[in-house]
Amino acid sequence: MKAVVVHGPKDLRVEEVPESPVGPGEVAVDIAYGGICGSDLHYWQHGRNGSFEVKEPLVLGHEVVGRVRELGEDVTGWSVGDAVAIHPATPCPEPGAKPTGMHLVQGGTYLGSASTTPHTQGGLVEVLNVQARQLRRLPQGLNLRTAALAEPLAIAIHGIDRAAGCIEGSRCFVSGAGPIGLLAAAVLKLRGAASVAISDLQPRALEVARAMGIEETFNILEGESPVSLVFDVSVEAAGAAASLQIVLDATCRGGTVVQLGILPRDAASISLSELGLRELTVFGSQRFETEMDEAVELLAEHPFLARVISHDYPLVEAEEAFAMAQNSAVSSKVLIKVGALEA
Numbered sequence: 001m002k003a004v005v006v007h008g009p010k011d012l013r014v015e016e017v018p019e020s021p022v023g024p025g026e027v028a029v030d031i032a033y034g035g036i037c038g039s040d041l042h043y044w045q046h047g048r049n050g051s052f053e054v055k056e057p058l059v060l061g062h063e064v065v066g067r068v069r070e071l072g073e074d075v076t077g078w079s080v081g082d083a084v085a086i087h088p089a090t091p092c093p094e095p096g097a098k099p100t101g102m103h104l105v106q107g108g109t110y111l112g113s114a115s116t117t118p119h120t121q122g123g124l125v126e127v128l129n130v131q132a133r134q135l136r137r138l139p140q141g142l143n144l145r146t147a148a149l150a151e152p153l154a155i156a157i158h159g160i161d162r163a164a165g166c167i168e169g170s171r172c173f174v175s176g177a178g179p180i181g182l183l184a185a186a187v188l189k190l191r192g193a194a195s196v197a198i199s200d201l202q203p204r205a206l207e208v209a210r211a212m213g214i215e216e217t218f219n220i221l222e223g224e225s226p227v228s229l230v231f232d233v234s235v236e237a238a239g240a241a242a243s244l245q246i247v248l249d250a251t252c253r254g255g256t257v258v259q260l261g262i263l264p265r266d267a268a269s270i271s272l273s274e275l276g277l278r279e280l281t282v283f284g285s286q287r288f289e290t291e292m293d294e295a296v297e298l299l300a301e302h303p304f305l306a307r308v309i310s311h312d313y314p315l316v317e318a319e320e321a322f323a324m325a326q327n328s329a330v331s332s333k334v335l336i337k338v339g340a341l342e343a
Helices: 038-046 150-161 179-190 203-211 241-250 273-277 292-301 303-308 315-326
Strands: 002-008 011-016 026-035 063-071 083-086 127-131 135-137 171-175 195-200 216-219 231-236 251-259 281-284 309-314 333-337
Touching: 002 315, 011 315, 038 315, 063 127, 063 150, 083 292, 135 292, 150 179, 150 292, 171 179, 171 241, 179 195, 179 203, 179 231, 179 303, 195 203, 203 216, 203 303, 231 241, 241 251, 241 273, 292 303, 303 309, 309 315, 315 333
Parallel strands: 171 195, 171 231, 195 216, 231 251, 251 281, 309 333
Antiparallel strands: 002 011, 026 063, 026 127, 026 333, 063 083, 083 135
16 A cells, blocks of 8 residues: 655655554554644654654654544444544543543654654555544544544644633734644634734735634734734744744733744743743643544534645645645645545
8 A cells, every 4th residue: 555655854755555454443544635744844854853753664644534444353333434533642532531631641652753663653544554542433514625634623722722711702812824823713713712813924824814714914024013912812833932922922911822833942032031020821732632522523513624724635746745735835734635535
C-alpha cells in the first residue's frame, strides 16, 4: 500500500509500505483524507520537529479520517464501512469518556511522530490499523473532507476551554490566523464571546477569517495592530515570540492569555513585567484529550468551519501538497486525499 514517507530533510516520498495484519482490539481503516500539520512540515523541511529527529523512514500525518475496512478480534460496536475520525494518541480515552489529564502523562505516542524509537508511524497511508478506542464515529451528514478538521479543531477547543468561564460576553483576540488560530477564533464565537478579533501577516488568512464571521481583523505587516489593553481574553496561536508580545500588549488588566501555539525554545526578548503588574492569568495548552468527541459534532452543526480548508491534493501529489501548506500566503489547511472514499 502507498504512504507519504519522510526520510530526512526535504526527502519526502510516496512509496510502498507493508500492510500489517489487524490484531486483537484493532480496526483497519481505509484512510480517505489527511491534513498537513505544522509538525509534518517541520519533519519534511528539517528532518526533525523540535528535539524529535527522523532516524528512520517515517509515515507522516495525524489528522486522518476514513472508513472501517476490517475488525480485529474482540472488537464490537463498529461495522465495516463506518465513517470515522481517528484520535491520534495512545493511550487514548474511550469515546465519550470524561477528561482525566491522560494527554499529559509521559510515555504516550502520537501518530506520525519521531518522539519514539522505533518511530510511531502516521496516518497518511492507504490503510491504517489503530486501536478501536481511537475511533470517533462521524455524525450523520458530516462528510469525510470536512471531518479531517476534527483533530485541529479538538486542539482549538482544548485551548479555548482552558479559559472556561472567561469567554462568554468577553472581548476576545487571537494572534495568528493559521488553521489553528482560525479554529480558535471560531470556538470563541461558539462559546459566546461578545466579539472576536484576529491578526496575521497574510491578507489571505484575514480574508478567510472575515468569511468565517470574525468581526475585526488586523494586518500586522500593514501596521495595523490591536488596541492596547482592550481584550479580556487573548490567544497566542502563531507560536512566535513576537506574536506573544502582541497578545500581552493587547490584554486588559486582570485579563486572560491562552498560549495555544507551540513557542520555540530559542531565547527571545519579551516584556513579561505586565504579567504581574496587570495581574494577567496565563493558561498553557497541549494537544487535547477528549475534545474530539465535541469536534466532530461542531463540524456537523456549523458548516462555516470547513472554510479553513483551502486545498486538497491526491496522494501522488503529496510533495506539491506540502509545498502549498508551507506557503501561508496562499493556503490555510491543506489536505491529502489518500483514498477515493467519500461520506
